[in-house]
Amino acid sequence: xxxxxxxxxxxxxxxxxxxxxxxxxxxxxxxxxxxxxxxxxxxxxxxxxxxxxxxxxxxxxxxxxxxxxxxxxxxxxxxxxxxxxxxxxxxxxxxxxxxxxxxxxxxxxxxxxxxxx
Amino acid sequence: xxxxxxxxxxxxxxxxxxxxxxxxxxxxxxxxxxxxxxxxxxxxxxxxxxxxxxxxxxxxxxxxxxxxxxxxxxxxxxxxxxxxxxxxxxxxxxxxxxxxxxxxxxxxxxxxxxxxxxxxxxxxxxxxxxxxxxxxxxxxxxxxxxxxxxxxxxxxxxxxxxxxxxxxxxxxxxxxxxxxxxxxxxxxxxxxxxxxxxxxxxxxxxxxxxxxxxxxxxxxxxxxxxxxx
Numbered sequence: 001x002x003x004x005x006x007x008x009x010x011x012x013x014x015x016x017x018x019x020x021x022x023x024x025x026x027x028x029x030x031x032x033x034x035x036x037x038x039x040x041x042x043x044x045x046x047x048x049x050x051x052x053x054x055x056x057x058x059x060x061x062x063x064x065x066x067x068x069x070x071x072x073x074x075x076x077x078x079x080x081x082x083x084x085x086x087x088x089x090x091x092x093x094x095x096x097x098x099x100x101x102x103x104x105x106x107x108x109x110x111x112x113x114x115x116x117x
Numbered sequence: 118x119x120x121x122x123x124x125x126x127x128x129x130x131x132x133x134x135x136x137x138x139x140x141x142x143x144x145x146x147x148x149x150x151x152x153x154x155x156x157x158x159x160x161x162x163x164x165x166x167x168x169x170x171x172x173x174x175x176x177x178x179x180x181x182x183x184x185x186x187x188x189x190x191x192x193x194x195x196x197x198x199x200x201x202x203x204x205x206x207x208x209x210x211x212x213x214x215x216x217x218x219x220x221x222x223x224x225x226x227x228x229x230x231x232x233x234x235x236x237x238x239x240x241x242x243x244x245x246x247x248x249x250x251x252x253x254x255x256x257x258x259x260x261x262x263x264x265x266x267x268x269x270x271x272x273x274x275x276x277x278x279x280x281x282x283x284x285x286x287x288x289x290x291x292x293x294x295x296x297x298x299x300x301x302x303x304x305x306x307x308x309x310x311x312x313x314x315x316x317x318x319x320x321x322x323x324x325x326x327x328x329x330x331x332x333x334x335x336x337x338x339x340x341x342x343x344x345x346x
Contacts, residue, residue: 007280
């Protein structure tokens with residue numbers, strides 16, 4: 001009990017920004033397209049992310065069997081991976097225990113994979 | 118840390134605020150007439166009691182006046198009856214027969230009047246038997262009679278509890294009653310609070326300020342937290 005030690009408060013806004021950045025990186029989209037809402041579940045954080053995901057274009061998949069694999073797997077696999085990344089990183093960065101991370105994909109951003117010239 | 122205490126002034130019951138570290142200024146009771154320790158202690162005990170309990174004098178005076186008026190009226194009726202004068206309302210014998218004939222009155226009226234009378238009686242008995250405690254505690258101090266409001270104890274405890282739990286003081290609430298202090302903490306989401314650590318800090322603080330009667334603390338951590346608090 002050191003006197004005048006003070007207290008660090010991490011606001012909901014700061015937590016939201018951290019999770020937004022993590023989710024944007026994990027789903028490979030711009031942070032401005034990710035919306036995050038935080039709630040409480042029995043004293044732990046419940047994170048809910050609503051975001052589009054970047055996918056390869058259908059044209060490329062048609063011509064290349066490994067296009068999906070190269071882009072990191074199916075959409076579900078990548079969302080699942082993003083979920084665990086967000087959970088671990090957010091827990092590590094904010095020091096808060098996280099109960100659940102819910103990802104709701106609300107769109108797809110299509111990327112053309114350019115051949116290296 | 119400076120808990121603002123309220124001391125019961127010795128000569129008058131006026132409350133004087135001073136900080137816990139104030140030096141000198143021994144409260145001298147009765148303008149120097151009570152110098153022996155035993156007398157001083159008795160005086161302090163009386164003052165403390167006065168400060169800790171709400172006075173029943175108003176109720177006692179009102180009741181005494183009512184009873185005096187009742188007896189004055191009864192006396193007047195008796196005298197008038199003895200002088201053979203007409204009664205003001207009813208002569209003593211009329212009153213006696215009216216009371217005796219109570220079983221002939223409508224049941225509802227008798228029941229209502231009886232219930233109200235019983236209720237008033239019960240209320241008076243309860244008031245008489247309960248102490249009429251004020252929300253205050255006595256602080257053990259050998260120089261002065263120190264009386265603290267429960268709110269002051271509560272806010273002091275809340276500050277320490279909030280620091281021990283590492284939550285915002287706004288999310289800590291403490292209720293102090295006669296023998297109990299209940300600490301309610303709403304944790305920050307994702308930051309579990311150690312209830313036993315908080316309880317230990319609060320108990321240590323309570324032991325340090327030595328209240329009379331002693332107060333036992335309980336800590337309740339709310340199940341759901343608050344995001345980003």
